Structure formats: C-alpha cells, structure tokens
Amino acid sequence: MKAIIRTLAALLTLLIIVVGLSIACTWRLQQDTKLQAKASSAALVQLHARDQNLRLASNVAQEFALLLCTGIYAFGLCLRRLTIRESEWKKGFQNALETERSAAERRIEDRTHELRQEVEERRRAEELNRGQKQVLEMLATPGELTTEDILQHLADTVAGQGEGWRCAIHLADRGGRTLRLAANSVVNDAIKSYFESAGIEFQDAPELQACLGGQPRIVAQLADVRRSWSELMAANGIFSACSIPFRANQSSKVAGTLTVYSSNPDKVTPREQELVETAARMAAMVVEHRRIHTELVRNAYQDALTGLPNRRAGEVAIEEAIRQASKTNQSVAVLWIDINRFKRINDQYGHNAGDVILRSVSERLRRFPTGNGSVARMGEDEFLVLALGPADALDPIEICRRLGAVIAKPIHAGASLISVSASIGVCMYPQDGETVDLLERNADFAMYRAKATGAGFCAFSLAMSEEANETLQIEEALASAIEENHLHLVYQPLYSQGGELTGFEALLRFHHPRLGNISPARFIPIAEETRLIVPIGNWVLREACRQLQAWHNAGHRRVHMAVNISALQFARDDFADTVAKIFSECNLAPEHLVLELTESVVMDDYDSVVRQMTLLKQCGVRIAMDDFGTGYSSLSYIHRIPIDVLKIDRSFIERLADPEGTRPIVEAVIAMARHLGLQVVAEGVETTEQQKILQQAGCHSFQGYLFAKPLSPEDAENCLSASRNTPFAKPQKSAPANNLAVA
Numbered sequence: 129m130k131a132i133i134r135t136l137a138a139l140l141t142l143l144i145i146v147v148g149l150s151i152a153c154t155w156r157l158q159q160d161t162k163l164q165a166k167a168s169s170a171a172l173v174q175l176h177a178r179d180q181n182l183r184l185a186s187n188v189a190q191e192f193a194l195l196l197c198t199g200i201y202a203f204g205l206c207l208r209r210l211t212i213r214e215s216e217w218k219k220g221f222q223n224a225l226e227t228e229r230s231a232a233e234r235r236i237e238d239r240t241h242e243l244r245q246e247v248e249e250r251r252r253a254e255e256l257n258r259g260q261k262q263v264l265e266m267l268a269t270p271g272e273l274t275t276e277d278i279l280q281h282l283a284d285t286v287a288g289q290g291e292g293w294r295c296a297i298h299l300a301d302r303g304g305r306t307l308r309l310a311a312n313s314v315v316n317d318a319i320k321s322y323f324e325s326a327g328i329e330f331q332d333a334p335e336l337q338a339c340l341g342g343q344p345r346i347v348a349q350l351a352d353v354r355r356s357w358s359e360l361m362a363a364n365g366i367f368s369a370c371s372i373p374f375r376a377n378q379s380s381k382v383a384g385t386l387t388v389y390s391s392n393p394d395k396v397t398p399r400e401q402e403l404v405e406t407a408a409r410m411a412a413m414v415v416e417h418r419r420i421h422t423e424l425v426r427n428a429y430q431d432a433l434t435g436l437p438n439r440r441a442g443e444v445a446i447e448e449a450i451r452q453a454s455k456t457n458q459s460v461a462v463l464w465i466d467i468n469r470f471k472r473i474n475d476q477y478g479h480n481a482g483d484v485i486l487r488s489v490s491e492r493l494r495r496f497p498t499g500n501g502s503v504a505r506m507g508e509d510e511f512l513v514l515a516l517g518p519a520d521a522l523d524p525i526e527i528c529r530r531l532g533a534v535i536a537k538p539i540h541a542g543a544s545l546i547s548v549s550a551s552i553g554v555c556m557y558p559q560d561g562e563t564v565d566l567l568e569r570n571a572d573f574a575m576y577r578a579k580a581t582g583a584g585f586c587a588f589s590l591a592m593s594e595e596a597n598e599t600l601q602i603e604e605a606l607a608s609a610i611e612e613n614h615l616h617l618v619y620q621p622l623y624s625q626g627g628e629l630t631g632f633e634a635l636l637r638f639h640h641p642r643l644g645n646i647s648p649a650r651f652i653p654i655a656e657e658t659r660l661i662v663p664i665g666n667w668v669l670r671e672a673c674r675q676l677q678a679w680h681n682a683g684h685r686r687v688h689m690a691v692n693i694s695a696l697q698f699a700r701d702d703f704a705d706t707v708a709k710i711f712s713e714c715n716l717a718p719e720h721l722v723l724e725l726t727e728s729v730v731m732d733d734y735d736s737v738v739r740q741m742t743l744l745k746q747c748g749v750r751i752a753m754d755d756f757g758t759g760y761s762s763l764s765y766i767h768r769i770p771i772d773v774l775k776i777d778r779s780f781i782e783r784l785a786d787p788e789g790t791r792p793i794v795e796a797v798i799a800m801a802r803h804l805g806l807q808v809v810a811e812g813v814e815t816t817e818q819q820k821i822l823q824q825a826g827c828h829s830f831q832g833y834l835f836a837k838p839l840s841p842e843d844a845e846n847c848l849s850a851s852r853n854t855p856f857a858k859p860q861k862s863a864p865a866n867n868l869a870v871a
Contacts, residue, residue, distance in 0.1 A: 135203070142196060154186055263410060275418040279311035279411060286407045287313030290400065292391030294366065296323045297411055298335050299384040307335055307385065319364055319389075322357055327385075330357045334371035335385045342382055344405070345371045348395035367393040372405050374412035376419065386411050431505040433483060434490035442504030442512045446564045449501065449514050450557055460501075460557035461524045463513040463531065464571035465493075466579060468549045470509035475734070481541035485548055488539045496534060512571075524554040528585035551579035555588035570596060602651050605640045606660050610667050614640050617671055618838035621847055622690070622809060622831045625823055627855025629848060631688035631722070633831065634672035635838050636664070656694060665697040666706060673714040673721065675841055680716075684848045690722040690752060695729040699736070704743040711747075718748030722773060726755050730769060741770045752809070756797065767804060774801045778812025781832070785817045795825045802826060 262285075266278045279297045286295040294315055298307035307327020312320065326333040332355060338345040347369045350358040361369075371387035386408040390396070396404070429441035437445065449460045467473075467489065474482040486509065493503045493511055501514035515527055535550045553574025561567040570588045573596045578586035609615050616639070619632035638646045655661040669691050676689040697703060711718055723744065730737050730753060741751055752773035753766075757780060776797055783789035794810075801808045810822050813832030822830065835856050839847060843859040850857035 263414060275415060276310050278414050278418070282407065282410055282414065283311040283313045286386070286388060286404070289403055290388070290390060290392075292365075294319065294389040295407075296326070296335070296387045296389070297384065298323075298327050298339075298387070299415065300339055300382055301327075305340075307339055310384065316364060318360060319366070322360055326357070330355070333357055334369045335387050338371040338373045338385045338387075339382045342373055344373070344401070345369075346396060346401070349393060351393075361389065365391050367391060368395065370396045370401060370404050372401075372408035374408040374415075376412050376416035383412060383415050431490075434487055434505050436490050436494065436511075437502065437504040439504065439506045442502075442506050443564050443568065445502040445504060445512075445514055446567060449516055450562070450564070450567075452500070453516060453557060458516055459519040459522050459559075460567075461513075461515040461517075461522055461527055462555050462557065462567045462571045463515070463524075463528065464506070464553045464568075464575040465511040465513065465531065465535070466551045466575050467509040467535075468551055468579070473546060473548070477541060477544055477546060481544060481546065484541040485539055485546060489535055489548070489550075492534050492537075493531075496531060512568075522556075524556060524587055525585070528552045528554055528587070532584050549584070551575050552585040553578055553588065554585065560588045560593070573599070599654055601643060602646060602654050603658055603660075605643060605646075606638075606651060606655055606658070606664070609638060609640075610663065614638060615664065615667065617668065617675070618840060619675075619844040620831060620838045621836045621844070622829050623835055623856055624829055625827070627857075629685070629687060629851035629857060630829060631690060632676075632844060633690040633724070634668060634675075634692075636668055652694075656696060659696060661694045662697050662700065665694050666710075669693075669707070670710050670713070673710050673716045676720060677714045677716045679845060679848060680720075682845070684845070685852065686720065687848065688720045688722050688750070690724050692724045692754065693729075695726075698725060698729060698740060703740060704747065707744060707749060708747055719750065722750045722752050724752045724754040724773075724775065727753055727758065730765075734765060738769060745770050755811075757793070766800075771806065773807045773809055775809045775811055776827075778832075781810055781812045781814075781818055781822075784821055785815070791821060794822070798822075798825045798827055 263278055263282055266273055266281060283295040283297050287293045294313055296312040297310050299310045300306075301308050309324045309327070312323050315323070322330075326335045327339070330336065332353075334345040334347055347353060347358075350367050350369060351362050361367075366389045368390045369387060370390075371385050373382045373385050375381065376383040386404065388396075388400075388404050429437055429444070431438045446460075446462065452458075453460045467485065470482065470485070473485060486505075489511070490503075490505065493513060496503070496513065498513060498515040500516045503514075504512040506512045513527075513531065515522060531552055532550060535548060538545045538547050540546075553571045553576070555561060555567055555570040555574060557567055560570050570593070573592055574586045574588040577592065578584060605614065616637050617634050618637055619634055621629050622631045622633065624630050636648055636652075638648070638651050640646060652661070655664055672689050672691050676687075680686055700706075707721075707723075710716075711721075725737075744751060750772040751770065752775055753769070753771050754775045755777040756774050758777045774797065776794060780790040780794050780797075784791055784794055798808050807828045808826075809829040809831060810818075810827050811831050813819055813822065813830045813834050815834060818832075819830060819834060836847065836858055839859055847857055847859040850859070
C-alpha cells in the first residue's frame with residue numbers, strides 16, 4: 129500500500145511540473161505577441177521561431193499532462209478497486225477473526241468448565257481419601273468405637289461429596305432378607321423413619337432390591353416409581369437414588385448396602401457412581417475388619433472348649449471386681465478351683481470324656497450364683513470364680529462348700545458315669561491382697577494347700593502369706609541359682625548284697641547366702657511349678673556325668689551314676705538329644721548312667737514316656753523306676769515298660785520288720801522283678817534287720833543311712849577308693865545328712 133501511495137505522489141508531482149511548464153510556455157507566447165508589435169523584422173523572425181518552439185513545447189506538455197491525467201485517473205480507478213478489495217478482505221479477516229475469537233472463547237469456557245469439574249472431582253476425591261484415611265485410623269485405633277460409629281463417619285463423608293446428597297448404610301440380617309440401618313447422614317425425621325424401615329417394610333426400596341439382587345440399583349426419578357416411600361422422599365426434596373451392595377470376606381452373600389439419595393433429579397454420572405462404589409467397598413472393609421476384630425477379641429478372651437472367659441479375661445475380671453468393690457466398699461471372694469486327678473480321667477476314659485467333664489463343670493460354674501461375680505477357665509483343669517458382696521455377708525467357706533458340692537455331682541460321659549471332685553482355694557479382697565497378681569497367687573496357693581491336705585477347700589491365711597512370701601523368695605533365688613553357684617550335688621552310695629560299691633545316686637542341694645540351706649522337699653515343687661526344673665535338671669545331669677567321668681579318669685572303679693529326672697524334663701521332645709549331648713561333652717559311656725523316673729511320671733503319659741524310654745535305651749542308657757508302689761498302680765504295665773531297675777520306696781522298708789508290716793509286699797515285688805529280669809534296689813535301709821530280710825528275699829542292691837549318708841564329692845571319692853578292698857566301705861567323714869533326692 130505504501131508503494132502505491134509513493135507511485136501516486138510521483139505521478140502527481142510530474143503532472144504539476146508538466147502543467148507548470150505548459151503555463152510557462154503559454155505566458156511566454158503572450159509576451160512574445162506583445163513584443164512582435166514592437167520588434168523589427170529580424171527580431172520578428174526570431175520571435176516567430178521561438179514562438180513555434182514554445183507552442184510545440186506547450187502542446188507536448190498539454191498532451192503529456194492529459195496523458196498523465198488519464199494515467200492518474202486509471203491509476204485512481206485501480207487504487208479504488210484495490211481499496212474496496214482490501215476493505216472487503218479486512219472485513220472478511222475481521223469476521224474470521226471474530227469467529228475464531230468466539231470459538232476460542234467457547235473453548236476457554238468449555239475448558240474452564242472442565243477444569244472446574246476436575247477441581248470439584250479432585251476436591252471430592254481428596255475429601256473421600258481424607259474420609260477413608262480417617263476411617264482407617266478409626267479402625268486402627270484401639271478403643272470403644274463400634275462398627276456403627278465408624279460407618280456413621282463414612283456416611284457423613286459420602287454425603288459431603290455431592291450437593292444435596294444423603295447417605296444411608298444398611299447391614300443385612302436374616303441372610304439378606306432384611307436390612308438394618310447402621311448409619312445415616314443428617315436427615316429430617318421423616319427420611320430417618322424411611323431409612324429405618326426401608327429394608328423391612330418396603331420390598332421394592334432400592335436398598336432391599338440391591339441387597340436381594342446383588343447388583344447396583346439406580347433410580348433416576350423417584351417420582352416415576354409411584355410408591356408411598358418414593359412419594360415421601362420426593363415430598364422431602366429427594367428425587368434420585370443410587371444403592372450399591374457390598375460383600376465382606378470375599379463372600380458371595382451381600383453384607384449390606386450403601387445408598388446415596390440426591391435432590392438432583394438427573395441420573396448419577398459414571399464418576400459419581402464410581403465414587404459411591406468406592407465408598408461401598410470401604411463400608412465392606414469396615415464390616416470385615418470389625419468382624420475379624422470381634423473374632424480375635426473373642427478368641428483372645430474366650431476359651432474355645434467351654435465358652436467361658438479364658439485366663440486373660442479372668443485377670444481382667446479380677447481387676448474390674450477390685451475396681452467395683454473399692455467404689456462400693458465391698459469385698460471380693462477369689463476362688464481358684466482345680467479338678468482332682470483330671471489327667472487320670474483323661475487316661476482312663478479318654479480325652480473326649482475329659483472334654484465332657486470340663487464342659488459340664490464349666491456349665492455348673494456358670495450357673496452358680498455369684499451376684500455380680502464372674503467365672504473363667506484359667507488353665508487345663510483350673511477355674512476361677514469371683515463373688516462380690518458386703519464383707520459381713522460374704523462367707524468364703526460356705527461358697528467353697530457349695531461349689532464343691534455342685535462340682536461333685538456325677539457326670540455322664542458317653543456310657544460312663546464319672547465322679548469328679550475339686551480342690552478349691554479362696555482368698556479375699558482386700559484382706560488377702562489388693563492387686564490381681566497377689567490375689568491370684570494367694571488363691572492358687574490356698575488351692576494347692578487344699579489339694580495337699582485332701583480337705584477339698586482351703587481359705588488363705590496370714591501364715592500362708594508368710595509361706596507364700598518365702599515361696600516367692602525361693603522362686604527368685606532359684607532363677608539365678610545356677611549362675612551364682614548356689615546349687616551343688618551330694619552322692620549317696622549303692623551297695624550290692626556282698627558289699628561292693630556299685631554306684632552313686634546324685635542328690636541336689638540348694639544353699640542360699642541369705643535363705644540358708646533349703647530342703648529339696650521345699651524348693652523342688654517350686655522349681656517344677658515355675659518350670660525352672662528343666663534347666664536345673666539338665667545342670668544336675670551334666671554335673672553328675674562330669675563328676676563320674678572325673679572319677680573314672682582318676683583311675684577309680686567304673687561304677688554307675690543314678691540321676692533323678694523330673695516329669696517336665698523327661699516330657700521334652702529333645703530330652704534324648706540333651707542326654708546324648710551331655711555324654712559327648714563329658715566323654716562318658718552311656719551304660720554308666722541310670723535315669724530314675726517316679727512311677728507317677730511313667731503312668732501319667734504312658735505312651736509318650738515309653739517312646740522316650742525306648743530312644744534312651746537305644747542310646748545305651750539304663751532306666752530305673754523310682755518310688756515303686758507309691759504312685760499309680762502300674763502292675764498291669766510293668767512288663768511292657770522298658771526299665772532295668774526297680775527301686776522299692778523307703779516307706780515300704782521302714783515297716784519291713786514290723787509284725788504286720790510290709791515284708792510280704794516287698795518279697796512279692798522282689799520276686800516279681802526277678803521273674804521280669806529287673807534289678808531291685810531298696811531305698812532307706814537303716815537297720816541290719818532290714819538288710820537281712822532284704823538279702824533273704826534276694827534284693828540286689830541297698831541304699832540308706834545304714835551304709836552311708838549322702839557324701840560330698842571328696843568323701844564320695846574316698847569311699848570309692850576304700851571300696852577296692854573293704855565291703856560296704858565308708859568314708860572317714862560324711863556330708864550333712866539330707867536324704868531327699870531331686871524329684
């Protein structure tokens with residue numbers, strides 16, 4: 129455009145110049161005409177020639193000016209056409225630009241709407257995620273929150289996801305045929321009433337339809353349903369519904385439904401339905417988590433066999449009883465019950481019968497009137513009963529008597545009618561203790577006293593408290609006795625009929641710097657109860673084997689060593705491996721070891737004990753049955769038990785020489801053992817008359833104060849040296865007498 133304007137300006141300038149030249153020529157001719165009147169002929173000729181040139185120049189200028197005007201006119205026409213075309217192009221461009229601008233604005237508006245939707249969806253997602261996180265925190269936080277509490281939080285979270293949303297969560301009852309309202313967002317009374325009856329009265333309600341069909345139920349227009357419930361919802365501004373069923377634990381059965389009602393009459397969008405389905409999955413997780421939690425709590429606090437609270441729950445019950453009694457100034461009777469000889473019932477009638485006994489006793493205890501008290505199973509055959517009441521009205525002895533009478537009624541177990549009895553110990557809060565541990569321990573202590581005396585029941589007393597404190601001190605001392613070298617062994621010799629020293633029995637002694645010498649009869653039961661007898665027994669076995677091998681290495685006669693083994697120690701699956709390991713450590717030949725088991729240990733679990741004996745016999749170890757005749761009657765099993773030695777208990781030897789004493793029994797036992805090929809050892813021989821009778825009956829070996837008391841390792845070695853040449857050799861000095869062996 130600028131080039132056209134410059135060209136037009138140049139043409140106009142040229143036209144002005146030409147016109148000016150033409151005017152100048154015309155003016156000059158006019159002047160020459162005036163001069164011709166005055167000029168001479170010669171000048172006239174000259175003027176005439178100049179006029180001709182001027183006219184020619186003027187004509188040329190005029191023609192050229194005309195030509196320029198024509199060109200300028202033509203150029204103007206072209207310029208006008210170009211201007212019109214440019215105007216039309218500009219207008220078209222502006223129209224196109226306007227169209228593009230409008231399209232861009234529409235795209236911006238659409239994108240803005242999309243961004244707003246994305247922001248809203250993100251907000252919903254964040255709120256839902258936040259709500260889900262809070263639900264998870266509620267599930268993970270221990271406390272009193274119920275399933276309904278957590279579902280209520282979820283319902284409120286879902287209702288906040290959409291404008292005009294209402295949320296209801298129902299749980300299935302009666303196999304999914306009815307629904308129970310578990311939670312709902314804030315609604316008026318009319319809608320709340322519908323929520324409560326939707327899964328019961330209205331069979332075509334979205335909740336129940338979704339539950340029965342197992343598929344989402346969506347109603348875009350509730351008004352079109354034309355039911356009383358839909359009209360009720362429409363009257364309260366609710367026009368659409370989306371109900372999603374959910375399942376728990378991968379089950380095919382519907383556990384419940386999550387329903388969203390909306391004031392928006394349009395059908396829910398796929399995104400909204402996806403959001404509701406996500407919330408339904410969260411509801412399923414809540415229901416399943418609480419089911420598992422309830423089951424775990426039940427398993428943690430309930431005994432599976434009897435249905436009673438277990439030991440853990442029993443301790444909680446004691447704590448709660450203490451709290452309640454302290455507020456009301458009452459007393460609590462804590463009764464510890466143990467079924468007598470329950471293991472024998474299992475062995476004689478079978479474990480199924482034992483289970484029947486436990487369930488029957490549990491049911492009797494459950495029905496026993498205890499006021500606000502409780503009952504719990506505290507162990508295999510041990511039970512706890514709590515009774516609350518005023519101190520002057522709570523008679524613990526009478527409670528024990530009535531409980532014992534209730535338990536003692538015969539019980540039918542299959543074809544058998546089994547009589548049972550119980551040992552009951554009782555202590556009182558606050559007189560006998562103010563803590564759970566102390567009350568439990570004192571009641572248990574009284575129960576053991578009742579079992580030991582055979583009285584049936586026993587009330588805890590101050591004297592027992594002192595004994596219990598002493599027991600606790602001994603228990604604490606035993607825990608570190610091995611490391612602090614408070615345990616040591618003494619050795620009682622065994623002699624043959626001819627007086628040859630054939631071996632020793634290792635006996636455990638416990639000397640504590642503060643408590644002094646503690647009798648095995650006192651500390652062995654405590655060690656067994658606390659299961660410390662296992663490491664202590666292994667120490668005894670290792671120390672006895674080490675001492676015997678030391679004597680062998682010193683060149684003394686190769687005698688055997690007898691070691692008492694406890695029931696808990698012998699019952700371990702790795703006991704045979706432990707014995708073999710000790711042999712290897714001490715470099716001792718297995719045939720020099722005799723393991724002594726009491727008759728009750730053998731008969732308590734006959735099959736497993738025999739298997740363990742067989743393993744030990746295969747290793748070359750000899751086995752003796754200790755205290756024969758004082759436990760269960762094992763005469764029907766004695767020929768099948770893989771033992772080598774039978775030890776007659778000292779209680780039979782004591783009355784051996786009495787006119788109506790035990791001589792026939794002892795002679796019969798020796799004769800029986802001889803026919804079975806067993807060695808017989810008589811324990812507790814203290815008189816020559818007893819020795820003479822035993823020799824006449826054919827007893828193989830003797831052990832007792834008549835020959836030697838338990839000896840220190842040095843005295844035992846001296847006795848071993850003297851036995852080379854002296855029958856029934858004795859050391860010059862004996863250790864302090866204490867003839868109680870480790871059990």
